Amino acid sequence: MLPYIARRLLQMVPILLAVAALIFLLFSVIPGTFASSMGDDGRTVVDAQVMERMNQELGLNDPLPIRFGKYVAQLATFDLGTSFRSRQPVSQVIADRLWPSFQLAMAAMLFAMVIGVPLGFAAAIKPGSLFDSVAIMLAVSGLSLPKFWLGLLLMYLFALKLGWFPSFGYGDGSLRYLVLPAVALGVSPLALLARTSRAAVLEVLHADFIRTARAKGAGNIRVMRWHVARNAFVIILTTLGLQFGSILGQAVVVEKLFSWPGLGSLLVDSVTLRDIPVVQGCILTIVLLFLVINIIVDVLCAAIDPRIKYS
């Protein structure tokens, strides 16, 4: 197992490097600069000389190959550079946002699992039944709503009308603040999980070893509980791992709406105001998170299902 993990970790390196190069090149041709973003609210006239100096100070006047060289050299020492806006190391800027981001993503996944998986299981018991159709239809409905609209509807209903949760922000970091954004973010993975777990259960129920177990006289409930659950969980975990990427992506919208201080809102701000080092750092961090989570998922799968072997 350990060599396998080591190999997987090593495989991340070329991907991260490719991502770094790709986003560097993409953002080197973006129109507008950080200096020009300083005047975007039309409030003050930003002096042309100052803007020029700012570009100089930030190294934006260097030719592209030199900038790229510097960037690679920085990355080689695990340095993500300095934020144009805050003048702090990018690693610090990102570290400040990592925990809220992680909290939100985990809460969304948890919500999706706690509701989605049982829903899928229940639907699979009697495939084709009314309950099955309604359950899946409901789950898919959640998936079909634009995230910011859903978020707004949740805000109106649960914060304004019912007053159950605060409508925005991170507050003191307590759970109450987490609920609404997590639900808004968790609805799509919930639908996919419900669908996947339903399909997984159906597939496993028809597999040979279940028939064997039944033939051996194991009762329905026992069959559901042990064999089905274990096998289905492998599939569910894998789905969840892949869904983690889209959760990190959708978080951009949800964090922006709920003023949640995570990586997503940081990324949007930094793109809008052309704080390129932070954009690069954010995307690299998101990719890294996604890759690591998927390694963990694969390892967990192997632990749950002894038939999965990694060499």
Added chain:
Amino acid sequence: MLKTLALTTALALTTALTAQAQTQTPRSGGTIRFTAPYGSAFASLDIHTANRAQDEIWAKAIHRSLYNWDSFANKPVPELAKEVIASKDGMTYTFKLRDDAYFHNGRKMTADDIIWSFTRIMDGSKGYPGARYVRLIKGAVEVEKGQAKEISGLKKIDDFTLEMTLTEKTDPGFSFYLSTTAIYPAKEAQQPDYFSKPIGLGPYKFTEHVPGSRMVVDKWEKFYKPGKPYADKVVISLMGEASARDVAFRNKEIDVSILGPTQYVAYQADPNLSKGLLEVAEVYTRVMGMNPTFKPFADKRVRQAINYAIDADLIIKRLVRDKAYRASGWLPLSSPSFDKDKKPYPYDPEKAKKLLVEAGYPDGFEFEWTATSNESWGIPIVEAIIPMLAKVGVKVKIKPVEGTVLSEVVRKGEYQAYIWSNTSGPDPLASMKCFHSATPQSACNYTLYKNPEVDKLIDEAGATDDAAKRVELLKQANNIVQDDAPMWFFNYNKAVMAYQPWLKGLQPNATELAIQYYEDIWVDASSPAAK
């Protein structure tokens, strides 16, 4: 009619607020739950590097500059000086500084801190936006160019007396009231951890910053104004989404909210919410700039035709929901040089057509209009204009851009037409200079305006000692610019802040309503955060 009405309303509001402040005894304690409504997270805890309104919102709690903006008198007033004496020629100012201003570590401010802060801003290897203002001091440019270490025009007479020599005759107040020229503690600001825990001279001291979420500041006990600040704590939440802010405000989670046109209407219609609306004619002018290098717009008649062809009053009434005042030129309502007798261009499509024919465009023409998605000065406005211009044969193609890109292409002149909201005050002289032919496009002469007559009037206004004459000269210049129509003058912003009934002491800040001096604000016992 509309204008006089607006002016009266603004005046009435001002009086009402003053009256309110006088009749009630401010209560100490509690928390002010403020909001920063302009999208992004705070840029940096080094306010010298950040010039957007969003950052000024927290800076006014922690930092102080040489001057403050007095929202009631609508002019800059000395803040860190007890007395300012101008020399006869108006070029040298002597500041008798406060001897009771303490930084948040308990150290007393002296003239050295001011000199150090201004010198820092002129560092030629860095791009501090405040350099634009400090350049007013003699010798500052030399420091910027690296030819001198010290600003020769700043002289310390003693610890609490500072002499400042200027390069041109102007009121330094307009240059030194923004936080981009805030005064830092000279020694402490050079410590490595200063910008993670900044200290300043403001009424509140830094406590916590959760990047992307909020900033918390606590009362500074040794603030120099007796009895102030009133509240124990200010929490400033970042809330860029207007719809989310609306819910939070109605839910009483925040004490203030800046309103857009749609919410303005809704709040006015609500019997409770309508009681807590603060309206101000801000010094922002919304315009469509026309590029004279694009052939049709080189002709004054075409530009005037555009002004005649758009029914601005209708747009303001129906789309902007009266959250704006009709513009009759560049200088805004609150400007001393605003000419209340000057009429805006009337809506007259017939006249527009005639002008277009005269200019040689009987069949109209097509142009590309660069715009952002801003609801008050962006694509939604352009969309309403498209059919109006189509009526006189002018076709519009929208070129959508982000704010950052707009600010760049306008400055470089890479547009045919743009729509933007620009500051047009508070200093009328500085604002009118945007139409002086010596001002480069990259500064603020975005439409490459050039009229010798206007140049002469602006130069005279800068040279005169007579304040009344200056106002009059600028008024004339402003009127000529309106006739020349380098822009379609759309409106002056009416900023609207909604506040909860327990919040008192808000100031009608015409330079930017979201920027408040927190030491004057207090919360009464009915606030959920009164304790």
Added chain:
Amino acid sequence: MKFRSNLWIGGALIAVVVAGGALAPWLAHTDPVMDANLMNAEMPPGSEFWFGTDAQGRDIYSRVLYGARVSLTVGIVSQLINTFIGVCLGMSAAYWGGWWDDLVSGLTNLMLAIPSLIFALAIMAILTPGLTSLLIALGLTNWSFTCRLSRAATLSIKEQGYVEAARSLGYTDTRIMFRQVLPNIAGPIIVIGTLGIGGAVLAEASLSFLGLGIRPPFPSWGSMLSDARDQITTAPWISIFPGLAIFMTVLGLNLLGDGLRDVLDPHSQTRKA
């Protein structure tokens, strides 16, 4: 054969949307762009304006119909680009193998690792908002699943005799791939494509919310919904109708996709997809 409710409901929803978009010039009451009339601003739904009017006084019913054209174009075209890229890369990688296979696998892993919305966000910021940019942004960022699937399916088909037989007949590689291999893997690819159209319609809405979608005056549902978000309490109809249109379309596509999966791909292996 049992009644496949999801297939039928999904198909019906999509048929309505497609018909609405296709017949927009005949069904719509007004021109969606030029008929901005501020005198009619924010009229609630009624006999004259079935879905009410927006802040600029435009008929929402007409805009929703025309919006179907833009939103469906975005969904279908971007998904066609994705499918084309995914299928070509996947099939050729499996067919030719070697360094090409390694390169394609590397690319696929790269695309898979960057969340597609974030990738699209970056591309939109660079290309500046607009329809073409959006087609590029959404068309280039979501092909990794199709690619993986085509590769896996092609590999398994390659082992079977008839590709070998075709080759011995002297058919070119391209001909074999498109004539022999493609029809055999079409089912699952159509399913992924159908679901992907829904994803693209939603992504368009998200990008509009972030200020990077298609910009008006072209009405797209995403931009209509996003522009109306401040009016959600005061004039809810402005957002409800485009919101419902998106909901109907994406729901329809998802149900249709599920239904098609049951028909076209009965032995679907969730593990691979």
